[in-house]
Amino acid sequence: MKELFEKIINEGTVLKEDVLKVDSFLTHQIDPELMSLIGKKFADKYRDKNITKIVTIESSGIAPAVFIGLELGVPVIFARKQKSLTMTTELLTASVYSFTKQTTNQISISTKFLTSNDNVLVVDDFLANGQAALGLVELCGQAGASVEAINIVIEKAFQNGRSLLEEKGYIVDSLARITSLEDNKVHFLEE
Amino acid sequence: MKELFEKIINEGTVLKEDVLKVDSFLTHQIDPELMSLIGKKFADKYRDKNITKIVTIESSGIAPAVFIGLELGVPVIFARKQKSLTMTTELLTASVYSFTKQTTNQISISTKFLTSNDNVLVVDDFLANGQAALGLVELCGQAGASVEAINIVIEKAFQNGRSLLEEKGYIVDSLARITSLEDNKVHFLEE
Numbered sequence: 001m002k003e004l005f006e007k008i009i010n011e012g013t014v015l016k017e018d019v020l021k022v023d024s025f026l027t028h029q030i031d032p033e034l035m036s037l038i039g040k041k042f043a044d045k046y047r048d049k050n051i052t053k054i055v056t057i058e059s060s061g062i063a064p065a066v067f068i069g070l071e072l073g074v075p076v077i078f079a080r081k082q083k084s085l086t087m088t089t090e091l092l093t094a095s096v097y098s099f100t101k102q103t104t105n106q107i108s109i110s111t112k113f114l115t116s117n118d119n120v121l122v123v124d125d126f127l128a129n130g131q132a133a134l135g136l137v138e139l140c141g142q143a144g145a146s147v148e149a150i151n152i153v154i155e156k157a158f159q160n161g162r163s164l165l166e167e168k169g170y171i172v173d174s175l176a177r178i179t180s181l182e183d184n185k186v187h188f189l190e191e
Numbered sequence: 192m193k194e195l196f197e198k199i200i201n202e203g204t205v206l207k208e209d210v211l212k213v214d215s216f217l218t219h220q221i222d223p224e225l226m227s228l229i230g231k232k233f234a235d236k237y238r239d240k241n242i243t244k245i246v247t248i249e250s251s252g253i254a255p256a257v258f259i260g261l262e263l264g265v266p267v268i269f270a271r272k273q274k275s276l277t278m279t280t281e282l283l284t285a286s287v288y289s290f291t292k293q294t295t296n297q298i299s300i301s302t303k304f305l306t307s308n309d310n311v312l313v314v315d316d317f318l319a320n321g322q323a324a325l326g327l328v329e330l331c332g333q334a335g336a337s338v339e340a341i342n343i344v345i346e347k348a349f350q351n352g353r354s355l356l357e358e359k360g361y362i363v364d365s366l367a368r369i370t371s372l373e374d375n376k377v378h379f380l381e382e
């Protein structure tokens with residue numbers, strides 16, 4: 001997706017060989033117009049797939065997810081990393097290990113929002129080691145919901161997230177696939 | 192705003208005399224179409240005010256904020272409750288006390304995204320005791336940015352958030368103002 005590639009090249013910063021900072025349009029400051037384009041791009045591919053729910057995780061997944069949801073006319077659920085005061089009903093929960101922080105978090109979704117009738121698009125801003133996406137598909141599995149695909153804005157294709165997800169039979173669909181961040185430069189997969 | 196009132200009446204749950212649960216369309220599951228309407232509603236009032244940035248706080252403020260940002264063609268910044276790995280530059284920080292959790296959190300925004308040239312709409316999902324909104328306007332003040340107004344989706348008008356903000360000279364603009372949750376019913380302010 002041309003607009004996304006340009007944004008990554010013009011505004012992304014390589015902090016380390018495995019860390020790309022895109023806080024000017026995705027992870028801290030958000031570019032709503034770009035998010036709207038991303039929403040349309042993904043939605044166009046899944047319009048005939050009877051998607052019933054979008055499932056993402058707070059916080060940076062929410063902006064792309066709501067635009068996909070708007071285009072497809074379906075609700076968006078964001079998994080919470082901490083239980084909120086009003087999460088009083090039964091919860092689906094999964095553990096998500098963070099390699100960067102070396103901590104494990106419980107993520108959760110209220111059972112009432114996901115059922116075995118649902119066909120889900122899982123959405124996240126980044127795919128690296130795949131732990132967040134694995135947690136989200138586990139929540140869908142607990143509800144008996146099917147997962148049509150996992151939609152990723154930026155994939156670090158040099159990490160093993162995609163292979164972990166594909167081994168389990170999931171379709172991973174990323175808008176920007178980065179093969180390396182060597183020499184402080186972003187290298188995209190040629191497609 | 193009729194669509195919002197109906198949604199609150201049909202789907203909101205009064206948990207206690209001061210707690211309204213709206214997790215089916217705002218705080219956990221999100222209704223993108225309603226968020227888009229909310230975005231248009233707010234944006235229409237501020238189109239001629241030279242707004243340059245939308246400032247909100249993760250996570251439930253993000254969905255209404257991105258639609259206001261889309262309509263006005265300006266970036267959205269969400270303050271973080273925890274520092275992320277890539278927040279390596281200078282930060283604006285403020286303390287936010289949570290009455291419900293009885294804890295104080297530091298919220299932060301990277302200095303590079305807010306300057307004295309900015310004219311900001313502050314956005315949040317709920318206004319109750321006003322602590323989150325006060326934290327957000329403090330961050331804007333630290334940057335020297337001006338705050339045009341504080342846009343709130345649901346205001347609990349029986350709590351003191353509005354008066355705290357108005358005493359400091361801020362304009363509070365809420366789409367739904369709730370005067371009481373007595374008898375397990377939502378009572379709106381007649382306008």
